[in-house]
Amino acid sequence: MRIIRHTLLFCLCLAMTGILGSCFAGRGTSASGRGGEVTGVGGGRPFKEPTPYGMTLVKRGFLKMGLDKTDSLWGKKTPRKDISVDGFWMDETEVTNSKYKQFVMWVRDSIIRTRLADPSYGGDETYMITEDKNGDPVTPHLNWRKPLPRKPNEDEQRAFESLYVTNPVTGEKMLDVKQLNYRYEVYDYTAAALRRNRLNPEERNLNTDVTVDPNEQVMISKDTAYIDDEGNIHRETINRPLSGPWDFLNTYIVNVYPDTTCWVNDFRNSDNEMYLRNYFSNPTYNDYPVVGVTWEQANAFCAWRTDYLLKGLGREARYVQRYRLPTEAEWEYAARGKNQNEFPWENENVKNGNGCFYANFKPDRGNYTKDGNLITSRVGIYSANSNGLYDMAGNVAEWTSTVYTEAGVDAMNDLNPELSYNAAKEDPYRLKKKVVRGGSWKDPESYIRSAWRTWEYQNQPRSYIGFRCVRSLASSSSEAAKQSRKSSKKSRKR
Numbered sequence: 001m002r003i004i005r006h007t008l009l010f011c012l013c014l015a016m017t018g019i020l021g022s023c024f025a026g027r028g029t030s031a032s033g034r035g036g037e038v039t040g041v042g043g044g045r046p047f048k049e050p051t052p053y054g055m056t057l058v059k060r061g062f063l064k065m066g067l068d069k070t071d072s073l074w075g076k077k078t079p080r081k082d083i084s085v086d087g088f089w090m091d092e093t094e095v096t097n098s099k100y101k102q103f104v105m106w107v108r109d110s111i112i113r114t115r116l117a118d119p120s121y122g123g124d125e126t127y128m129i130t131e132d133k134n135g136d137p138v139t140p141h142l143n144w145r146k147p148l149p150r151k152p153n154e155d156e157q158r159a160f161e162s163l164y165v166t167n168p169v170t171g172e173k174m175l176d177v178k179q180l181n182y183r184y185e186v187y188d189y190t191a192a193a194l195r196r197n198r199l200n201p202e203e204r205n206l207n208t209d210v211t212v213d214p215n216e217q218v219m220i221s222k223d224t225a226y227i228d229d230e231g232n233i234h235r236e237t238i239n240r241p242l243s244g245p246w247d248f249l250n251t252y253i254v255n256v257y258p259d260t261t262c263w264v265n266d267f268r269n270s271d272n273e274m275y276l277r278n279y280f281s282n283p284t285y286n287d288y289p290v291v292g293v294t295w296e297q298a299n300a301f302c303a304w305r306t307d308y309l310l311k312g313l314g315r316e317a318r319y320v321q322r323y324r325l326p327t328e329a330e331w332e333y334a335a336r337g338k339n340q341n342e343f344p345w346e347n348e349n350v351k352n353g354n355g356c357f358y359a360n361f362k363p364d365r366g367n368y369t370k371d372g373n374l375i376t377s378r379v380g381i382y383s384a385n386s387n388g389l390y391d392m393a394g395n396v397a398e399w400t401s402t403v404y405t406e407a408g409v410d411a412m413n414d415l416n417p418e419l420s421y422n423a424a425k426e427d428p429y430r431l432k433k434k435v436v437r438g439g440s441w442k443d444p445e446s447y448i449r450s451a452w453r454t455w456e457y458q459n460q461p462r463s464y465i466g467f468r469c470v471r472s473l474a475s476s477s478s479e480a481a482k483q484s485r486k487s488s489k490k491s492r493k494r
Contacts, residue, residue, distance in 0.1 A: 052089050058334045063082075088470050093380050107181070110142055116159050121156065186250050219242070237426070254299075258290060259293075289379055292463060295456070309323070325469065327401050331437045336451075357371040358383070373441060392438055399465065429457065442464050
């Protein structure tokens with residue numbers, strides 16, 4: 001009896017250990033079925049998303065978003081709310097001059113290839129793909145496999161030279177940056193999903209007691225853009241009756257070259273000509289964060305980066321989510337780290353015991369160099385936070401996708417909170433404010449806290465604002481599923 005009692009106690013302990021060892025003690029997902037039983041169907045091999053280059057995974061989690069109390073120094077009141085966000089990929093560093101140059105050069109080369117295929121410049125049709133491998137016509141697109149000519153003929157040389165201008169003072173040939181326009185399209189899945197925008201009138205209201213008006217006219221807004229004969233970009237927001245699913249495809253044209261004059265325009269009575277002439281063009285600054293980029297240009301970069309990636313992937317491209325700017329909530333959640341710290345590091349001090357600063361900011365009145373830098377610094381020279389992200393405080397402030405309102409997170413959902421608005425050209429200028437986070441090299445200590453929020457107009461370039469991209473996870477398995485898989489592996493080992 002004593003042996004039996006001890007055995008029962010031992011088994012009970014094992015069972016309790018199994019229950020307490022995990023939050024999820026449910027059954028596994030695998031099941032064997034019999035004839036006539038519903039067991040589910042397979043869909044091929046599950047998609048495992050590879051880590052995007054230069055990005056780190058920020059796992060889903062919970063955040064007390066906003067300042068814990070009113071800022072004593074600046075009297076700043078920041079809305080506070082408990083929120084949850086799903087996991088996402090985020091750039092480890094701000095987008096650098098080098099990465100943004102790749103975008104600029106791609107736009108330049110795309111224009112050259114288009115002109116080389118133009119009859120006005122020789123009409124080499126091999127620079128353009130107009131049919132597939134079977135000979136069937138396709139939407140004309142550039143052939144990037146064909147290299148540009150090393151020794152261009154007369155027509156080809158004219159195509160190259162058409163993209164350059166001569167400096168009237170020095171006589172130097174310079175890239176005509178006004179021509180560097182990038183056209184892209186974004187499908188608004190959210191607007192298309194709204195019941196009020198359904199093509200079938202009967203689907204707009206699920207209340208069967210409501211009489212459906214089959215002739216009801218639904219008005220939608222659509223962003224479009226074009227370039228006039230003088231090369232000027234015109235953006236319009238068209239309000240028109242809903243006619244089909246492609247009404248939610250928005251077109252944008254953006255000049256992609258950074259505004260290098262921001263170094264002068266941001267600082268009056270300051271000798272910043274050197275940065276104007278060198279910061280983006282000089283290879284010395286390749287690993288420094290790009291600045292002088294508007295919110296609109298940052299979005300164009302995200303769209304190009306998405307297109308560039310998808311063309312390099314195979315069939316799995318359909319699962320991959322697009323690159324985009326982070327929401328305000330995602331940015332703060334990522335910056336605070338795994339312990340929801342006030343700063344991206346583990347304590348409330350801005351420097352360690354050796355006197356070394358944790359970030360690039362303005363430590364003292366008129367003293368920009370106290371932290372070892374004068375303006376921006378090379379990305380990633382300070383330690384990463386617990387999420388593996390660099391420069392979430394200081395260096396450059398960063399654009400988010402969120403429209404700025406005083407209500408902030410109070411106006412958003414507590415699940416993946418976001419507040420977006422694509423301001424039309426005719427909208428009041430105040431509606432074009434976008435949230436900027438992180439503080440910069442020119443800001444004091446208070447501004448570089450993770451919860452500090454400010455704004456800038458979406459078309460305003462600044463010498464102290466940059467950006468980084470995020471990408472939603474293509475697959476997001478639950479912790480319960482992970483625990484179940486671990487339990488299954490342990491069982492098989494036994």
